[in-house]
Amino acid sequence: MLKIENLSVHYGIVEALSPFSFSLKQGELVTILGANGAGKSTALRAISKLLKPSSGRVIFSSGGQDITISDMQPHDIVALGISHVPEGRGLFLNLSIFENLDLGAWPVRDSKKNQEDLDLVLKIFPRLKERLKQNAGTLSGGEQQMLALGRALMARPKLLLLDEPSLGLSPQMVELIFQVIADIHKMGTTVLFVEQNAYQALHIAHRGLVFENGKLVLSGTSQELLASPQVQEAYLGG
C-alpha cells in the first residue's frame, strides 16, 4: 500500500534522515521506534509532504493504481486517503471541538457520511460529546489526543500516520489510546505509528522499524524486535 524508496531528508545542509526504504502492506499495523531526535517525526513529515524529501520517492497504491505521492502537495495526499496526526496533536486551538472534527472531514464531501462519522467518533470518545461547542484549547491532554484521533477518522483514511499518540498521557489514558488504535486498525485502516513506548507499541503492532540518528537500523516483526537484544537494551530497560 505504501512503498518508500531511498527517501532522505535534509534540514538545510544537515542530513536528518539518511536514505531508507520500507513498505507497508494494506491492513498492517506498524510502529516506528527510536530515541529522541532519531528522525521518526521527520520520516512521517516526509511521507505527508510537510517536508520536501531531498531524494527518493514514496508510492501509494490504492484501487490498483500506483501514485507517486512524493511529487504531490500535502492536501492532495490527504485527499488520497492518508491522514497524519502530527506530534503534539496539531489541534486548531482557536476553533471549537466540533469545528476541529468538521475540518477533519474536509476531504469527505458528503454531509450524510460526515454525520455518520461524527456519530461514530462520539461513540468512541463520549467525552467529546458534551463539549462539542467548547474551544479545543480547553481540553485536557488526553482529551486532545482523542480529538486528534477522532478528527483523523473523520477523513475516512486508508492509511493513518500517528506521531507519538501516547505522548504525555497518564498510564490509563495510554492504555485507552492504544486500544482505540487497535480498534481503528480492526475496522480496516492501515496504521503506521511512531512511539517511544516500545513495549506497548510492539504489543499491538505486527511489525516495527527502529531509527537511530537518522538511520533505519532495524526492522522486523514485533516478536523479533521484542526478542532482539538491541531493542531490549535500548527501549525495554535491558
Add this chain to the structure above:
Amino acid sequence: MTEFIQHLINGLSVGSMYALIAIGYTLVFGVLQLINFAHGEIFMLGAFVGMYSALFFGFGQTSSLLGLFLVLTLSMLVCAGVGYVIERFAYRPLRKAPRINVLITAVGVSMFLQFTGQLFFGSDPKFFPQIYSPAGYWSVGSVQLNPLQFFVLGISLCLMMALHRLVFHTRMGRAMRAVSFNHDLASLMGIPTNRVISYTFMVGSALAGAAGVLVGLTYPKIEPLMGVMPGLKAFVAVVLGGVGSILGAVVGSLILGLAEEFVVGYWAPTYRDALSFGILILILLIKPRGLFGKIQIEKV
C-alpha cells in the same frame, strides 16, 4: 446637541469606511502574517473602477439605486480579481522567503499601483458621478440628517454582516480560520492552503473596492493617491483593535473614526491625521496587542 449628533454620524461614516478597509488588512494578516501595504491602493482602484463603470453605463445623471448596486458589484469583482493577481504573482512566489522580503514587496506593489494609477487615471482629482443621491434631508428635531450617509452606513453594515457569516458560518470561512492558525496543520486536513489564501485576498479586496465606491459617493473627489491616508488609518485601526481580529478591526475603525471627528470638530481642526498616528504610537507603547488581539506584532 445638533452638532454632537452630526459629529457622531460623521464619525460612524468615516469609521465604517476604515472598517471595510481594515477587515481586508486583518484577514490577510491572519492567513499570511503580512501587512499588505498595497491594500489602500485596492480601495483607490475600487473608486476608479466605480467611476469608469458609472461613466460607461451612463449612471450619474439621475439617481439610480440599481445603478449603484451594479457599480458596487462590478467594482468589488474587479478588485477581487486584482487582489487575486497581486497575491498570486507578487506574494505567492515569496511564501518561503523571510518576512521582511514580503513586506518590502508589499510596499513595492503599493507604489506600483499608485504610479500606474497616476499614469492611467491622471494625477489630478476626478469627479465621482453621483450615482445615487437621495433627495433632501431628514429632519429630526433641529438636526438635519443626510440620508445618503445612512444609506452608506447601511451598506457597509450589510457587507460586514455578510463577511461575518462567511468567516464564521461557511466551510471556506472555517478553512480561512484554520489556515490563520497554521498552514501546515490546515494542509494536513486536506485544505488547499494556497486557494484559501487567494480567496482571503479576494474577499478583503472586494470589501476595499466597495469602500472605494462608497467613499466616492460621499466625497466625490477621487485621485490615484487617495488610498494612502485611508490605508494608513485602517492600518492604525487594525493595530488599535488587535491585529488578526475581525471584531477588533471594526471596533478599532469606529473608535478611530469617531475620535477623529470629535477632535476635529471640537478641538483642533488640523489634527485629524496627527491624531491617528498619535493613537498608533500610544497603542504600540501601552498595549501592543490592541484591544482584542492575540498576536504581538513584530518590529520590522
